[in-house]
Amino acid sequence: MLLEVKNIRKQYQRQTLFCAVDNVSFSLQQRDYACIMGRSGSGKTTLLNIIAGISTPTQGRIIIDNTDIAPFDDEQASQFRNQTIGYVPQGSSLLTNLTAMENICLPYYLYSKNKQPDNIECCNKRAQQLMQMAEISHLSEIYPNQMSGGEMRRVAIVRALICSPKLLLADEPTNDLDDESSRQIMQLFSGLHSQGTTILLVTHDHEVANYASKHFKMEAGKLTDYS
Amino acid sequence: MHIMPQIKPITIYRLAWRNLAQKPFRTTCLIIMTLLFSASLFGGSILTKNLNDGIAGMANRLGADILIVPYGYEKELEVALLRGEPSTFYLKADLAQKIEKIKGITAVSSQLFIASLSAGCCTSKLQLIGFEQSTDFVISPWMKQQLTARLHDNEVVVGSKILADVGDEITFFNHRFRVAAKMDSTGMGFDTSVFMTMDAAYNLMKTADLLSGDVDHIRNYVSSIFIRVDHDYQPKAIVNQIMQKYAVEYNLDFVMTKVMISDIYKWLNSFSVIVYTLAAIFWLLAIVVIFIVYSSTINERKREVGILRILGASRSMLVKMLFIESFIISVIGAIIGIIFATIVLCAFSMLICQSLGLPCINASFSSAITYGLIVFILTLIIAPLASSYSVLSITRTDSYQAYREGE
Ligand SMILES: Nc1ncnc2c1ncn2[C@@H]1O[C@H](COP(=O)(O)OP(=O)(O)O)[C@@H](O)[C@H]1O
Numbered sequence: 283m284l285l286e287v288k289n290i291r292k293q294y295q296r297q298t299l300f301c302a303v304d305n306v307s308f309s310l311q312q313r314d315y316a317c318i319m320g321r322s323g324s325g326k327t328t329l330l331n332i333i334a335g336i337s338t339p340t341q342g343r344i345i346i347d348n349t350d351i352a353p354f355d356d357e358q359a360s361q362f363r364n365q366t367i368g369y370v371p372q373g374s375s376l377l378t379n380l381t382a383m384e385n386i387c388l389p390y391y392l393y394s395k396n397k398q399p400d401n402i403e404c405c406n407k408r409a410q411q412l413m414q415m416a417e418i419s420h421l422s423e424i425y426p427n428q429m430s431g432g433e434m435r436r437v438a439i440v441r442a443l444i445c446s447p448k449l450l451l452a453d454e455p456t457n458d459l460d461d462e463s464s465r466q467i468m469q470l471f472s473g474l475h476s477q478g479t480t481i482l483l484v485t486h487d488h489e490v491a492n493y494a495s496k497h498f499k500m501e502a503g504k505l506t507d508y509s
Numbered sequence: 510m511h512i513m514p515q516i517k518p519i520t521i522y523r524l525a526w527r528n529l530a531q532k533p534f535r536t537t538c539l540i541i542m543t544l545l546f547s548a549s550l551f552g553g554s555i556l557t558k559n560l561n562d563g564i565a566g567m568a569n570r571l572g573a574d575i576l577i578v579p580y581g582y583e584k585e586l587e588v589a590l591l592r593g594e595p596s597t598f599y600l601k602a603d604l605a606q607k608i609e610k611i612k613g614i615t616a617v618s619s620q621l622f623i624a625s626l627s628a629g630c631c632t633s634k635l636q637l638i639g640f641e642q643s644t645d646f647v648i649s650p651w652m653k654q655q656l657t658a659r660l661h662d663n664e665v666v667v668g669s670k671i672l673a674d675v676g677d678e679i680t681f682f683n684h685r686f687r688v689a690a691k692m693d694s695t696g697m698g699f700d701t702s703v704f705m706t707m708d709a710a711y712n713l714m715k716t717a718d719l720l721s722g723d724v725d726h727i728r729n730y731v732s733s734i735f736i737r738v739d740h741d742y743q744p745k746a747i748v749n750q751i752m753q754k755y756a757v758e759y760n761l762d763f764v765m766t767k768v769m770i771s772d773i774y775k776w777l778n779s780f781s782v783i784v785y786t787l788a789a790i791f792w793l794l795a796i797v798v799i800f801i802v803y804s805s806t807i808n809e810r811k812r813e814v815g816i817l818r819i820l821g822a823s824r825s826m827l828v829k830m831l832f833i834e835s836f837i838i839s840v841i842g843a844i845i846g847i848i849f850a851t852i853v854l855c856a857f858s859m860l861i862c863q864s865l866g867l868p869c870i871n872a873s874f875s876s877a878i879t880y881g882l883i884v885f886i887l888t889l890i891i892a893p894l895a896s897s898y899s900v901l902s903i904t905r906t907d908s909y910q911a912y913r914e915g916e
């Protein structure tokens with residue numbers, strides 16, 4: 283089991299206590315390609331943030347690759363996230379003052395052991411391969427403000443892959459993209475899946491959902507099996 | 510196939526630099542805020558020190574306790590003494606012998622001031638002064654090397670700012686003089702004065718047509734009398750005696766050097782209060798402005814920090830990145846401010862002192878370094894302190910929990 287989500291609940295204090303994620307449980311095997319569908323505001327992003335360890339759940343446990351990160355301190359949890367999870371966030375998530383190449387390599391260099399010359403070489407090579415696969419090699423020196431929405435999204439995907447994560451999370455990766463760009467991105471995910479990456483993506487687009495082999499539906503914080 | 514350029518690893522430090530470079534206007538403004546403080550404090554405190562040292566040096570070596578001048582001329586004498594503003598005034602010379610006899614007075618020496626704006630030799634104003642070498646205790650403390658022989662009538666002693674060296678010849682009103690000695694820098698009017706024997710001074714006045722009327726009579730006059738008082742006597746009491754006996758007959762006025770110097774110290778005190786108040790205001794202003802600028806960008810920074818968080822940056826890395834950023838602002842502001850103040854001081858310090866009419870001694874290298882260090886440290890605190898609230902609220906756990914855009 284690569285990912286186990288057990289009885290996750292997340293409450294926010296608004297006017298009343300409000301449950302954004304309500305007792306969600308599911309699990310993914312290695313090489314699964316799963317998809318969570320649901321309307322805006324149903325708690326999908328909140329759930330991904332909890333899986334990624336950015337947000338702490340009010341209740342429940344997350345076990346990734348047989349590791350429960352709950353007892354980790356921030357330093358350990360961050361490093362675990364850096365090395366185990368690739369997260370493509372919703373919307374445009376590139377740092378605007380870095381080029382595509384710099385954005386892509388950024389996660390790799392967050393931990394200092396990677397700054398040795400051999401590792402720099404290694405990172406450059408890997409970035410190069412991934413960019414070729416995503417057909418964005420020509421963008422490596424380009425800043426995000428000169429890219430199209432689809433290009434930015436592909437750079438973000440490549441960035442999520444730079445540390446060879448075991449689990450790839452993608453939050454509405456085709457949102458506000460044209461059909462052609464969406465297809466390109468979904469083909470990229472299919473390719474990654476066939477190479478063995480475990481993927482969990484969130485969308486509200488049925489066409490996109492069709493690429494996945496496992497389907498969940500999220501409604502008002504509750505997750506139901508769908509396939 | 511594309512050849513990928515080798516990129517330098519993007520580190521937390523480089524991210525901080527990039528963030529600053531990306532907003533040049535904002536960064537420049539913040540640097541200027543810190544620079545205002547460092548420049549004003551460094552410049553102001555060094556100037557205060559220069560003045561303080563100058564006045565202390567003057568107080569130490571000015572051997573006279575009382576200066577006697579004609580009635581109404583005490584301000585002119587102060588100005589002549591401190592600033593070297595050329596002036597002329599006359600007092601009957603025989604007073605010196607009478608005063609000498611008063612108990613408690615240890616030394617009396619007269620000087621004759623010749624205003625010589627038009628002296629042929631020099632472009633800047635200078636004061637020609639006749640002095641009595643035999644009784645002198647005013648000039649000799651400043652002498653670079655003491656005169657071993659009696660000064661001849663064709664010899665002069667020059668102040669430190671007169672462009673002539675020992676052995677040179679200089680000409681005033683067609684009279685040629687040899688420079689017999691040069692004085693140390695006094696920071697006072699003496700620096701632009703030329704001292705000669707009384708005879709030479711009288712002679713110069715006569716032949717150069719500096720006087721009209723009864724020219725021969727001039728030998729009976731001096732401009733001021735310098736008096737030194739025994740330690741056991743109060744200068745105030747001595748002045749009272751002199752004034753009671755001779756004020757009416759000779760139409761006298763007086764300057765007590767202790768009072769003059771303590772007045773200058775009082776002025777310097779209020780000057781330094783202004784300097785330090787101003788610096789404190791700039792310090793607070795910088796903190797407030799940087800605080801506001803940082804606070805107003807909290808949301809925008811939360812987004813960026815949220816992304817870094819997603820990529821695996823820990824909270825401590827992000828705190829470090831944001832503090833490095835504000836630290837860079839402070840360091841640059843401190844360095845530029847201190848350099849700027851140093852340039853201004855080097856170029857204008859003497860001019861400022863002169864226009865204030867006060868003696869100045871340039872601060873030594875080591876004290877400049879000490880002041881610089883203190884200012885540097887105080888400036889370093891500014892931006893990190895002012896940004897700390899924002900940094901902590903940007904990186905607070907769960908503040909970036911939901912990276913949700915466009916919803
Ligand atoms: N930090 C927060 N504080 C309060 N409510 C929040 C917070 N984050 C998300 N929510 C609420 O939780 C619900 C789920 O949000 P989200 O997970 O972003 O939905 P989705 O991604 O499915 O559109 C929404 O109603 C949202 O308003």
Ligand SMILES: [Mg+2]
Pocket residue numbers: 323326327328372453913
């Ligand atoms: Mg969402």
